[in-house]
Amino acid sequence: MGIFVRVWLCTVVSLILVLAGRADAAEPVRSLITNRIDESALVTLEGNTRPEAIPANDRGAVADTMPLDHMMLLLKRPAEREAAFERLIDALHDPASPHYHHWLEPVQVGRDYGLAASDMAKIRSWLAGRGFRVNFTYSNGLIIDFSGTAGQFRTAFHTELHRLDVNGTPRMANITDPHIPAALGAAIVGIVKMNDFPPRAEHEFVPDFEHHCSNNYGICDAVAPPDLATIYNFTPQFEAGITGKGQRIAVVNISNMANLSDWTLFRKTYGLSSYTEGSLNEIHPQPRTGTTNCGNPGIDSDAKHEAALDTEWSSAAAPNAHIILATCKSTPGQSGLVTAILNLTEEPAATRPQIISLSYGQCEAFGGTAYNASYESAYQTAVALGISVFVSGGDALSADCDRAEPAETAAKYGVGVNGFASTPYNVAVGGTDFGDTYHETVGEYWRPTNSPIFGSAKSYIPEIPWNQSCASRLAVYFNNFKTSYGARGLCNSTTSEATYLQRVLGGGGGASACASGSTASFGVVSGTCAGYPTPSWQKNVPGLPDNGVRNLPDVSLFSAGGPWGHSYVVCEADSGGCTYGFSGTSFATPIMAGVQALVNQQMNATHGEGNPNVAYYQLAAAEYGSATRRAMCNSTNGNTIAKTCIFHDVTEGDIDTPCVKGSPDCFAPSGADGVLSTSKTSYKPAFPATPGWDSATGLGSVNVSNLVTAWHLVEP
Numbered sequence: 001m002g003i004f005v006r007v008w009l010c011t012v013v014s015l016i017l018v019l020a021g022r023a024d025a026a027e028p029v030r031s032l033i034t035n036r037i038d039e040s041a042l043v044t045l046e047g048n049t050r051p052e053a054i055p056a057n058d059r060g061a062v063a064d065t066m067p068l069d070h071m072m073l074l075l076k077r078p079a080e081r082e083a084a085f086e087r088l089i090d091a092l093h094d095p096a097s098p099h100y101h102h103w104l105e106p107v108q109v110g111r112d113y114g115l116a117a118s119d120m121a122k123i124r125s126w127l128a129g130r131g132f133r134v135n136f137t138y139s140n141g142l143i144i145d146f147s148g149t150a151g152q153f154r155t156a157f158h159t160e161l162h163r164l165d166v167n168g169t170p171r172m173a174n175i176t177d178p179h180i181p182a183a184l185g186a187a188i189v190g191i192v193k194m195n196d197f198p199p200r201a202e203h204e205f206v207p208d209f210e211h212h213c214s215n216n217y218g219i220c221d222a223v224a225p226p227d228l229a230t231i232y233n234f235t236p237q238f239e240a241g242i243t244g245k246g247q248r249i250a251v252v253n254i255s256n257m258a259n260l261s262d263w264t265l266f267r268k269t270y271g272l273s274s275y276t277e278g279s280l281n282e283i284h285p286q287p288r289t290g291t292t293n294c295g296n297p298g299i300d301s302d303a304k305h306e307a308a309l310d311t312e313w314s315s316a317a318a319p320n321a322h323i324i325l326a327t328c329k330s331t332p333g334q335s336g337l338v339t340a341i342l343n344l345t346e347e348p349a350a351t352r353p354q355i356i357s358l359s360y361g362q363c364e365a366f367g368g369t370a371y372n373a374s375y376e377s378a379y380q381t382a383v384a385l386g387i388s389v390f391v392s393g394g395d396a397l398s399a400d401c402d403r404a405e406p407a408e409t410a411a412k413y414g415v416g417v418n419g420f421a422s423t424p425y426n427v428a429v430g431g432t433d434f435g436d437t438y439h440e441t442v443g444e445y446w447r448p449t450n451s452p453i454f455g456s457a458k459s460y461i462p463e464i465p466w467n468q469s470c471a472s473r474l475a476v477y478f479n480n481f482k483t484s485y486g487a488r489g490l491c492n493s494t495t496s497e498a499t500y501l502q503r504v505l506g507g508g509g510g511a512s513a514c515a516s517g518s519t520a521s522f523g524v525v526s527g528t529c530a531g532y533p534t535p536s537w538q539k540n541v542p543g544l545p546d547n548g549v550r551n552l553p554d555v556s557l558f559s560a561g562g563p564w565g566h567s568y569v570v571c572e573a574d575s576g577g578c579t580y581g582f583s584g585t586s587f588a589t590p591i592m593a594g595v596q597a598l599v600n601q602q603m604n605a606t607h608g609e610g611n612p613n614v615a616y617y618q619l620a621a622a623e624y625g626s627a628t629r630r631a632m633c634n635s636t637n638g639n640t641i642a643k644t645c646i647f648h649d650v651t652e653g654d655i656d657t658p659c660v661k662g663s664p665d666c667f668a669p670s671g672a673d674g675v676l677s678t679s680k681t682s683y684k685p686a687f688p689a690t691p692g693w694d695s696a697t698g699l700g701s702v703n704v705s706n707l708v709t710a711w712h713l714v715e716p
Contacts, residue, residue: 029116030078032186037126042158043185046528047369047518050173050195052166054522059163062172064151066161070135070293071153071333072192073144074370074377075115075123085113089384089425090536093614095715103386103607106139106288106346114141119187126184130156136290138342140381143192143374145293153194153333156180161194161332172196172332177518190370196332199254199360199420200403201306202392203584204505205570206561221446222569222580223558225270225316226455228591232557233460234317236705237598244318244597245277246606250326250344250353251310251590254336254360255303256282256296257325259573266312266571267319269578271453275319280311282325285343294339295329309570309582310359310590317594317704324353335371337420341378345385354600354608356382357593358426359392359586363401364419364514364531365523372419372515376532379425386608388600390593392585393430393553394418394508397467397657398676398686398695401523408504410491410673411657413523414664415510415686421552422512424535427612428552429589430697431466431507431559432650434566435636438464438474442565444639454569460703462638464653465689465696466560466583470501471656471675473685475563484656485667485675485683491658492671500563502658502673507559507585509655509687509695512550524664537614540621541699542630543692553698554613556650557588595704602708603715615714619646619707620699624692634691635700646706650697656685 077085091097092104104112114120124134124144132148154160157178164171173195180188229235237243257263263280267273284294311323326344330336337360344353364372379389396403399411400418421428436442439462447456464474470491471484479497483489490498512531520527531549538544538551545551561567561583568587571578600609609615623646624630633645636652657676659666667683668674678684687695 029081031116031118032078033119033122033183035183037122037181037183039181041182042179043182045178045180045188045190045370047516048177048190048194049175049368050197051366051519051522052164052171053162053173053175057164057166058175059165061160061162062150064149064154066150068150068153068333069147069331070145071147072338072374073123073127073146074189074192074374075142075144075187076189077113077115081113089380092384093610101386103610104384105349106381106385109381109384110139110141115187123184123187132156135293136287139288139346142377143342145290157191189373192338192370192374193333193335198330199337199362201303201586202359202361202395203306203309203582203586204395204561205305206567206581220565221442221456222567224454224569225272226451226453227457228316230455230457231460232701233703233705237708242598242602242708243275244321244594245601247318247321247355247597247600248324248353249314249318249321249355249357249593249597250324251314251357252337252340253303253307253310253325253327254297254330255300255307256298256327257307257311258299258304262308262571262573263311263315265573265578267315269454269571270316272316272319277320278315280315280323280325282327284328285326285340285347287343288346293334294343297327297329297336305570305572306359306586308572309586310357312571313587314357314590314594317591318597321594321597335374338374338378341382345378345381345387349607352385352387354387354605355593355596356387356389357590358390358420359589361392361394361400361403361418361420363403363416364422364512365401365413365416365519365525365529367419369516375420376423376425379423383425383611386610388596388609388612389426390429390589390596391421391426392418392589393421393428395431395506395584396504396508397469397506397655398510399504399657399659400508402504409502409658411504411659411676412663414525415676416514416525417510417512417552418508419515422515422532422550424532424550425611427554427592428698429585429592430509430553430556431585431588432463432556432697432701433466433560433564434558435462435464435652437564438478441638459639460641460648463558463635463648463650463701465507465650465655467506467653467655468501468560468562469503469506469658470498471658471685472654473656474653475501485671486669487671489671491673491675504657506655507553507556507697509553509698511545511547512552535613537611537617539617541617541693542624543690543694551695554616555592555699555702556697557591557701559583559585559588595702595707598704598708599711603711615711616699618714619710620693623647624649630691644706645703646710647699648701648703649691650689650700651691652689653696654685654688655696656687
């Protein structure tokens, strides 16, 4: 068969498949609400109660008169429409499809893939009949914004909002799962948020960082923008004029910056001010129609650091991009993060961001079904519009649910992942550290003095997973221990270094396991928990587990602030200027968002590239499919790594975590603490870095210039 015939047949087949999807959407929509709405016949919206909402923490119901403004009711499409929409999204990312990159508008999503108009009318009428004010419906047809009081909420959803005392911190949450009339159950996922538990910013600052690294490792090399450009090979693209020009990166936060001038200080200090087209704007995005629902959150004492580092480091990676700090206020009935993302997708194409970066998290088992699903739904709409979404993989190693408690020294809830990052529609960004200190080769990779713009890195540096805990096998060997576990292991030692490492901190990874359903045990993946199915694009790369679910992270970059003597810098005037000692996947995420801005500019993608994972996994399959190329691109090669590598394959280290003896997934043959393991009877660490994809660093880190240059290989 000739080449022309094969191509023609492929195109015809693709067209038939896509038109089949369109036909599904064009047919009359099947109504899901077919029975009379009977308030005496109820169904439970399972998996929507925080695990902290227990009698021991209960301090009583809130007043019925407490206002609940801009709550969000998440709806669900008929199954066949959902399947058709998923097929269309695949087609939008398939170069062989006639719909490739023909991105939708939000109104098209709602019109072609929404609920039946009769169902929407019945749900809105039911809300109004229960006394709520129905404010508006989002264009994608899946979110109703409504307001009312705690008393109306109680009578309509058959649950109460109670005040809680959680380890001395006052909180508020619904005390049981909501109930709704059974007739509505097929069309409603749930109420997006019914509590005031805040999301977790994925960063940490160590004030005494210099003291620690000097005393314990004798090296303190902070990563500044010139180092980033050298290590990950941004420089050739910058020199070629690929700087993110024309791209809009929205970094989503729950706090404003303390000083917008911090961004300018950062760029001036680290040699970025010559990129004169770069800009920063702080906004509180509003919906396209309806009432204002994005309030100004003001300045939060902790989250303000997140706002500063997100804007600064996205700009370091794409210095001529337009950075948008998008913030909305959170309330007990409203997630500021979800509101901001939804409102950004409502923007006209000319002002809509092509890229969204989110550096917050909450483990799947704590978030609940509707809250987790709200992120999946918002990201799904975003990628259908061409927007690329980057989310922090988490900073709690393989035990994301234990990051909910500050300064946690050992995991109690077993293996878990960040529910904001585990959806099929976002890039989950993990964290690495540098392996030079471990291998005692620091002098090969860092100059003893800085340049005028504070650069000192010489080249690419070998990477290991970011693991700031005593469960790290590399930390065990470096500190002359034989094991991490056991009475004589590092995690049960009382030495000063062991004490410093007794914490749950490092790059997150693992398998989606509780995106929906209810746990049977507080904060533990159990009961009816279920993960997101394996996405169509997450395949064909050596190392990917055949577990039927979404696995993360996808890619990783340096994120550490210890224990090997490296960290990031952030500029904040109210915190003393430019300071190092910062860590977190909060850094890797906006940097990867900036990398996407370079790709978009190179590809002239004025409306975006959609989900970058489709391209990542195709390129990685080609690179890692050959044992020879895997060896050439092994990160341990350091400055001798092949110049053609797109990904740096991180193969040394792990993201294992110390755990409390007797807790889920904990291997603890002796001593008070053990380590997370896939076996309780033998040591099988969760999770080691291995050739190809792994849960510790995903596909590894990237050579930016090679990634940008190779992107055309997945284009038509």
